[in-house]
Amino acid sequence: MLYDVSVKNPEIKKQIDLAVGPAFNLIERLKRGGIGVARLPVIDCSSEIVEKLNRDSNRNICNIELRPAGIIIGFRSRLNSFALVIPFYILTISKKTATEYSLYGEELFVKVKVGSKQKYVQRFMTRIISEKEISSGRTSDN
Numbered sequence: 212m213l214y215d216v217s218v219k220n221p222e223i224k225k226q227i228d229l230a231v232g233p234a235f236n237l238i239e240r241l242k243r244g245g246i247g248v249a250r251l252p253v254i255d256c257s258s259e260i261v262e263k264l265n266r267d268s269n270r271n272i273c274n275i276e277l278r279p280a281g282i283i284i285g286f287r288s289r290l291n292s293f294a295l296v297i298p299f300y301i302l303t304i305s306k307k308t309a310t311e312y313s314l315y316g317e318e319l320f321v322k323v324k325v326g327s328k329q330k331y332v333q334r335f336m337t338r339i340i341s342e343k344e345i346s347s348g349r350t351s352d353n
Contacts, residue, residue, distance in 0.1 A: 212226075212230060212295070212296045212297075212316070213259060213260070213293060213294070213295050213296075213319060214226070214227065214293065214294045214296065215291055215292070215293055216285075216292050216293065216294045217290065217291045217292045226296075227283070227294065227296050230280070230281060230296050230298050231278035231279070231280045231281030231282065231283060231296055231297070231298055231299075232278045232279030232280040232281070233278070233279070234246075234276075234278065235277075235278070235279070243277075245335075246276060246277045246278075247274060247275055247276040247277060247335075248274060248275050248331070248332050248335050249274040250272050250274065251272060251273050251274065251275065251323040251324070251325065251332065252270065252271065252272055252323065252324045253271040253272060253273050253286065253321055253322070253323055254311065254322050254323065254324050255313075255320075255321075255322040256271075256319075256320060256321045256322065257318065257319040257320050257321075259319060260286075260293075260295070260319060260321065263286075263288050263291070263293055264286065264288050265288075266288045266289050266291075267288055267289045269288075271286070272286065273285060273286040273321060273323065274286075275314075275335070275339075277335075277338070277339060277342065280298055280299055280346060281296065281297050281298035281299045281301075281302060282297050282299075282302065282314070282339060283295070283296050283297075284297070284314060284321050295316060295319055295321065296316075297314065297315075297316040299342065299343045299346040299347065300346075300347065301316050301317055302314065302315070302316065302339075302343055303315040304336065304339065304340055304343075306336075307322070310324055310325050310326065311323070311324055311325070312325060312336055
């Protein structure tokens, strides 16, 4: 689900919260050691997202926020902010190379590049995968 979140809209916020849960509070953010990563270069994405990103000549970057039941991939184009909301039960993550991850929703996807020295981003991606397994009732021990 792709939303334009440029303007505060209570209905869109409600839809996002229903899909992936409300944002973590400060204590939960500290316990988890952070809930997001920023400034990931987008190297490929769905045509619907490309259409929005190509509205300006800036470098295409995104950020990822972890929520209780999914993730939000955020990006900007011109003065607009967009959120790709992906619940865990839909989310598919594939690691193409040591530095490329693809995140798939239903029909939308984003492929990002992680710098080889950005170990915290790779740990964050691993955390997303484990959170997805926990939410689906599976663990890596099974």
